[in-house]
Amino acid sequence: MAAVPTGRLVKDGLYEQFARIGKAVAHPKRIELLDLLCQGERSVEVLADAAAMTVVNTSAHLRVLRESRLVATRKEGTRVFYRLADDAVCEFFFSLRDLAGDRYAEVDRIVRDFFDARDELEPVNRDELLSRAGDGGIIVLDVRPREEYEAGHIPGAVSIPLADLKGRMASLPHRAEVVAYCRGPYCVLAPQALELLRRGGFTARRLEDGFPEWRRAGLPVATGESPSVDPHPPSTPELTGP
Amino acid sequence: MAAVPTGRLVKDGLYEQFARIGKAVAHPKRIELLDLLCQGERSVEVLADAAAMTVVNTSAHLRVLRESRLVATRKEGTRVFYRLADDAVCEFFFSLRDLAGDRYAEVDRIVRDFFDARDELEPVNRDELLSRAGDGGIIVLDVRPREEYEAGHIPGAVSIPLADLKGRMASLPHRAEVVAYCRGPYCVLAPQALELLRRGGFTARRLEDGFPEWRRAGLPVATGESPSVDPHPPSTPELTGP
DNA sequence: CTTCTATTCTATAGATCCATAGAATAACAA
DNA sequence: TTGTTATTCTATGGATCTATAGAATAGAAG
Numbered sequence: 150m151a152a153v154p155t156g157r158l159v160k161d162g163l164y165e166q167f168a169r170i171g172k173a174v175a176h177p178k179r180i181e182l183l184d185l186l187c188q189g190e191r192s193v194e195v196l197a198d199a200a201a202m203t204v205v206n207t208s209a210h211l212r213v214l215r216e217s218r219l220v221a222t223r224k225e226g227t228r229v230f231y232r233l234a235d236d237a238v239c240e241f242f243f244s245l246r247d248l249a250g251d252r253y254a255e256v257d258r259i260v261r262d263f264f265d266a267r268d269e270l271e272p273v274n275r276d277e278l279l280s281r282a283g284d285g286g287i288i289v290l291d292v293r294p295r296e297e298y299e300a301g302h303i304p305g306a307v308s309i310p311l312a313d314l315k316g317r318m319a320s321l322p323h324r325a326e327v328v329a330y331c332r333g334p335y336c337v338l339a340p341q342a343l344e345l346l347r348r349g350g351f352t353a354r355r356l357e358d359g360f361p362e363w364r365r366a367g368l369p370v371a372t373g374e375s376p377s378v379d380p381h382p383p384s385t386p387e388l389t390g391p
Numbered sequence: 392m393a394a395v396p397t398g399r400l401v402k403d404g405l406y407e408q409f410a411r412i413g414k415a416v417a418h419p420k421r422i423e424l425l426d427l428l429c430q431g432e433r434s435v436e437v438l439a440d441a442a443a444m445t446v447v448n449t450s451a452h453l454r455v456l457r458e459s460r461l462v463a464t465r466k467e468g469t470r471v472f473y474r475l476a477d478d479a480v481c482e483f484f485f486s487l488r489d490l491a492g493d494r495y496a497e498v499d500r501i502v503r504d505f506f507d508a509r510d511e512l513e514p515v516n517r518d519e520l521l522s523r524a525g526d527g528g529i530i531v532l533d534v535r536p537r538e539e540y541e542a543g544h545i546p547g548a549v550s551i552p553l554a555d556l557k558g559r560m561a562s563l564p565h566r567a568e569v570v571a572y573c574r575g576p577y578c579v580l581a582p583q584a585l586e587l588l589r590r591g592g593f594t595a596r597r598l599e600d601g602f603p604e605w606r607r608a609g610l611p612v613a614t615g616e617s618p619s620v621d622p623h624p625p626s627t628p629e630l631t632g633p
Numbered sequence: 634c635t636t637c638t639a640t641t642c643t644a645t646a647g648a649t650c651c652a653t654a655g656a657a658t659a660a661c662a663a
Numbered sequence: 664t665t666g667t668t669a670t671t672c673t674a675t676g677g678a679t680c681t682a683t684a685g686a687a688t689a690g691a692a693g
Contacts, residue, residue: 156579157443159505163577164419164426166498167491171416176681177406180413184406193640201399206682208641213680218494227639227690237493244486249409251479252460256408263401335405337398418651435670448652450671469660469669635693642687649680657672663665 173217174245178202179210182231184246186220187239187361188293188332189300190232239361246335260335267340269347272357273328275366278303288321290329292342293360303330303363304371311338311345318349330356330363415459416487420444421452424473426488428462429481429603430535430574431542432474481603488577502577509582511589514599515570517608520545530563532571534584535602545572545605546613553580553587560591572598572605 174180181200185191191199197207211231214220221234233239250256281287282305289306291298298308309317311331321327327346331338339355346353356363364370416422423442427433433441439449453473456462463476475481492498523529524547531548533540540550551559553573563569569588573580581597588595598605606612 156583159501159579160423161419162501163498164423166495166501167422167488168417168419169495170487170491171413171418171422172680174413175410175417176413177403177410180409181402181406194638203683204640205642205684208639209681212641224690227637229640235493237490241486241490244483245412246409248479248483249412251477253408253411256405259401259404259408337401341398414650436668445653446670447654447672450669451651454671466660469667471670637692638690640688640690643685645683647681649678651676651678653676654674655672656674658670660668660670662667 169217170219170241173214173219176210176213178206179214180242180245182207182210182214183219183233183238183242184332186231186233187242188297190223190230192228192230194228196231243361243365250334263337264340267344267347268355269343270352270354273354274357275363275368278328278356279368286326288325288327290327290342291331291360292329292338293331297332297360299373301364301370301372302360304369306330306371311342314342314345318345318351321351323350325351327351327353328356329353331359333359333361411459412461412483415456415461418452418455420448421456422484422487424449424452424456425461425475425480425484426574428473428475429484430539432465432472434470434472436470438473485603485607492576505579506582509586509589510597511585512594512596515596516599517605517610520570520598521610528568530567530569532569532584533573533602534571534580535573539574539602541615543606543612543614544602546611548572548613553584556584556587560588560593563593565592567593569593569595570598571595573601575601575603 174183178200182196185196185199193208193211194204196211197204200207202210211220215222215231218234219238220231223230223232278289282289289303291302291306291308292311292314293308294310294312295308298306298310302308329339329342329346331342334357336359339359343353343355416425420442424438427438427441435450435453436446438453439446442449444452453462457464457473460476461480462473465472465474520531524531531545533544533548533550534553534556535550536552536554537550540548540552544550571581571584571588573584576599578601581601585595585597
């Protein structure tokens with residue numbers, strides 16, 4: 150009881166610091182920005198577009214994230230690029246996301262309503278994909294924007310960004326089974342790709358989770374350009390943020 | 392661009408759910424409550440006392456935590472006991488705490504100002520403690536409240552709650568080297584114990600982190616009563632929250 | 634130097650959050 | 664029944680957060 154002059158002050162100071170992280174992730178748009186930045190560095194304008202916000206508003210949210218030191222910036226000419234301040238921030242985002250997935254049936258319901266409706270077949274998990282990767286009858290399709298593919302992808306995967314898929318679908322071998330992947334279990338790119346592929350007559354499944362989880366699991370990663378089914382991309386790579 | 396009617400709605404819905412977690416941990420007192428609940432179930436009154444808040448205010452914060460489903464309650468007579476809704480919540484608290492420790496020099500400074508001033512010697516890490524546990528010349532001291540000790544402690548550790556330490560210090564073998572531990576790297580109990588022990592003429596160090604981290608590392612855990620240097624506790628076990 | 638573009642800054646009104654006060658409830662005891 | 668204790672509910676003023684509008688800055692291009 151006696152002689153502990155600073156105990157409460159120390160505690161208050163520490164929890165105050167911890168709460169800075171909490172305040173930073175107390176707004177859905179800021180979490181979305183962190184999710185986007187887990188994919189790599191982005192300019193303000195690109196982030197604003199992807200998160201469906203005005204540039205001014207996006208800049209204000211990014212300011213909050215920067216002041217909480219979860220993100221850092223780099224200036225290049227007139228543009229400012231934001232990135233995660235540390236890989237640990239991405240890990241923290243994962244643990245936040247996973248806890249929400251654990252605790253909230255709502256998350257499960259939203260995912261089911263949207264994702265399962267587009268899954269004709271069960272999703273493929275990583276182990277299954279690894280064990281079948283060699284047998285040739287399977288095409289692994291990366292439907293993220295080209296620049297994310299080049300920054301890192303599953304070895305052997307073919308890059309067809311979702312925006313290009315409609316036009317380039319015909320170039321895929323028609324008998325093949327396609328496994329599409331994107332940014333993670335809550336990313337809408339792969340489910341949308343499945344819908345297009347299914348309409349085009351393909352047998353398509355999606356990888357249960359996406360590239361960030363693949364890398365996190367310590368599995369092999371390839372970078373730069375890679376085998377393409379159709380070597381002449383018909384349109385400029387474009388960020389697809391529906 | 393076309394044919395994606397619900398993409399944005401899905402994203403907004405998901406990030407909204409993720410942000411529920413963020414909002415729950417956007418206030419330092421709520422984080423402190425989660426930290427306390429990581430130690431075990433507690434009544435509102437005990438929590439209010441430990442976090443230095445009024446009962447009414449504590450109840451309001453607990454309500455927020457309950458509505459975000461991070462904690463659950465159990466009623467026993469006229470008292471309500473709160474507990475974490477899941478072990479995953481404790482894991483999430485750890486990752487929040489560790490990220491803050493990584494990112495904020497302030498945390499390090501606060502810890503140093505308070506803790507290092509009370510460390511005469513370097514803290515002991517888990518490996519070192521394990522390798523020296525058998526050699527007899529070392530006493531492992533659990534200075535948490537008795538009830539936390541009984542819920543789980545390091546095998547072979549002696550329980551002397553901080554509040555009792557002054558009175559029971561004399562019963563410790565005077566030549567022994569003491570290693571004190573408490574609730575974790577930011578808990579003030581062990582540093583305070585070191586100060587008392589040092590004044591009493593003991594050679595005392597503290598375990599680098601506390602019991603929650605010990606358990607989390609998968610190391611052996613003992614429960615219930617255990618060897619006590621002084622088998623007649625001089626005062627009722629009491630929650631020590633300076 | 635002027636124009637253009639990307640971003641940030643300032644001010645503001647509306648919404649939300651927070652601590653406290655005072656009252657209400659619920660379980661138990663006398 | 665009447666207290667008594669632990670907790671929650673309701674109302675309120677003040678603080679903080681958020682989105683937007685409009686202006687300012689800074690770099691690149693003409």
